[in-house]
Amino acid sequence: MPIECKDVSFTYAPATAYEIHALKNINLRIEDHEFIGIIGHTGSGKSTLIQHFNALIQPTSGTILYNGEDIWGQNYNRRTLRSEVGLAFQYPEHQLFENDVLSDVCFGPMNQGLTREEAEPEARKALLQVGFKEKNFLKSPFELSGGQKKRAAIAGVLAMNPKILILDEPTAGLDPRGRDNILDQIAELQSVRGITIILVSHSMEDIAKYTRRLIVMNQGEVVYDDAPHEVFSHYEELEKMGLAAPQVTYLMNGLKKRGLPVDLKADTVAEASKSILKALREVDSPLLKEGGSHV
Amino acid sequence: MGIIKALGLVFDYLKYDEEGNVEDTQRAIDDVSLDIEEGDFIAILGHNGSGKSTLAKHMNALLLPTEGTMWVEGIDTSKEEKLWRIRQKAGMVFQNPDNQIIASVVEEDVGFGPENMGIPTEKIWKRVDDSLKAVGMLSYRNHSPNRLSGGQKQRVAIAGVMAMRPKCIVLDEPTAMLDPIGRREVLDAVHELNREAGVTVILITHYMEEAIEADKVFVMDNGKVVMQGSPREVFSQVETLKSYRLDVPQVTELAYELSQAGVKLPQGILTIEELEEALCR
Numbered sequence: 001m002p003i004e005c006k007d008v009s010f011t012y013a014p015a016t017a018y019e020i021h022a023l024k025n026i027n028l029r030i031e032d033h034e035f036i037g038i039i040g041h042t043g044s045g046k047s048t049l050i051q052h053f054n055a056l057i058q059p060t061s062g063t064i065l066y067n068g069e070d071i072w073g074q075n076y077n078r079r080t081l082r083s084e085v086g087l088a089f090q091y092p093e094h095q096l097f098e099n100d101v102l103s104d105v106c107f108g109p110m111n112q113g114l115t116r117e118e119a120e121p122e123a124r125k126a127l128l129q130v131g132f133k134e135k136n137f138l139k140s141p142f143e144l145s146g147g148q149k150k151r152a153a154i155a156g157v158l159a160m161n162p163k164i165l166i167l168d169e170p171t172a173g174l175d176p177r178g179r180d181n182i183l184d185q186i187a188e189l190q191s192v193r194g195i196t197i198i199l200v201s202h203s204m205e206d207i208a209k210y211t212r213r214l215i216v217m218n219q220g221e222v223v224y225d226d227a228p229h230e231v232f233s234h235y236e237e238l239e240k241m242g243l244a245a246p247q248v249t250y251l252m253n254g255l256k257k258r259g260l261p262v263d264l265k266a267d268t269v270a271e272a273s274k275s276i277l278k279a280l281r282e283v284d285s286p287l288l289k290e291g292g293s294h295v
Numbered sequence: 296m297g298i299i300k301a302l303g304l305v306f307d308y309l310k311y312d313e314e315g316n317v318e319d320t321q322r323a324i325d326d327v328s329l330d331i332e333e334g335d336f337i338a339i340l341g342h343n344g345s346g347k348s349t350l351a352k353h354m355n356a357l358l359l360p361t362e363g364t365m366w367v368e369g370i371d372t373s374k375e376e377k378l379w380r381i382r383q384k385a386g387m388v389f390q391n392p393d394n395q396i397i398a399s400v401v402e403e404d405v406g407f408g409p410e411n412m413g414i415p416t417e418k419i420w421k422r423v424d425d426s427l428k429a430v431g432m433l434s435y436r437n438h439s440p441n442r443l444s445g446g447q448k449q450r451v452a453i454a455g456v457m458a459m460r461p462k463c464i465v466l467d468e469p470t471a472m473l474d475p476i477g478r479r480e481v482l483d484a485v486h487e488l489n490r491e492a493g494v495t496v497i498l499i500t501h502y503m504e505e506a507i508e509a510d511k512v513f514v515m516d517n518g519k520v521v522m523q524g525s526p527r528e529v530f531s532q533v534e535t536l537k538s539y540r541l542d543v544p545q546v547t548e549l550a551y552e553l554s555q556a557g558v559k560l561p562q563g564i565l566t567i568e569e570l571e572e573a574l575c576r
Binding site: 041043202205287 | 446468474476477478503540542557558559573575
């Protein structure tokens, strides 16, 4: 089910001294099964934007269509929309409130009208899908580590069987392994269950590795909407917006300037490694002599 | 003895049942000994639950050892009467700046610490000036903290600690919630304090890139210090780090992959410039 924003603007505290134009004339379309990244510095409007996707915020002007229907239309059922477009916020500790994890994850589906008996299998399935261990199902949310809390919070959204899953910095504060782990599982949800994923992140490395389309927000506007490697090629402009490109992008540009014919599109370690090897062979680099035979 | 020293440090988290009896214990720190020299910039790495935050909380007596001893500038942290002196010597900055800022104006927030210490008013203002200047936030002194960016708030929190003139500052994942520029601002401010004011810095982080500029890196796993050395020594052991659920900076990983594929590169490459140089020789 595609989401479409047409000329969407949003103003906080309109017509007061505190008026802030958080979104200005946003036009974009999110197709089914996409894996999209959204970046932007603090205050760029990205959180405001994602809250429009499941009707937590009503635009000041413009229209948001879900599957072709205006979500602020008169008879539109926004309750259904909210269960189809799931939003996991940044601070999982703010989202967990039940006595135990399983009950917490059951809350969403029960709110959709399921009984506890019906909700529980959904909750169990969702928890296992995000890699939450069964032995911890009955623990209190307070006993969980940061990574476990994040998993539980994502499971809480997933248990409602959303078609679109929006994650606001799902990995802030996690160690590298936990980060990869959660993102791998999210990527699997996208490829196996066909869920559309919208990932808000400050980690350019993660964006480069997982997403296929990248939206860059700055001062309430969409400034780039393209493949990540295309966006990262504007790294100088990104820096002016308080952002950056992955380390690899800088390296590839540096190498190119010094005459090594590398592919500037490479923005992950795997791609860069391949491209550098190829370039080194092309220039017949002495670094490849002896021991380079198995390359 | 260095400014912070631990000998045989052990800490158990206790879980109590309804009658108040100990039901369960969990060992968070398991026989840690370390010695940190004054003026050093130390990075502590480790996965979630490895014990690094628990260790940090011992450095200003927020937690007291179950066994073993922790000294801050030679003072045993378990001496209750010395508690306030210890906390003035070792200041602490946490992950979320919103939980650390209490006043409605930046300069008042920074002045809160020294005021609490009973410093005379005119000296407080001097300290507020100095601290805000040190973190590059002087021009925001009359601003409201809630209108600042994450990086700016975190720098105000650091200035608040600096105003107490600590010898040592412990930062527990100060950049986890910040965007890339905010992260850079905070790190630059911390490095500046270390260089200019000679403050000992203990930085706990999950970003490997932040550890490469440290004098020394400690890696924790399962409550123990399992690796220590210069960033180059530690990060050249890519496989070992991965076994501790950690990572290496992206360029270090790339250099490692290239050398696995037969490219002759020096070990332990840490920066983009180093790799660029090595590849274009």
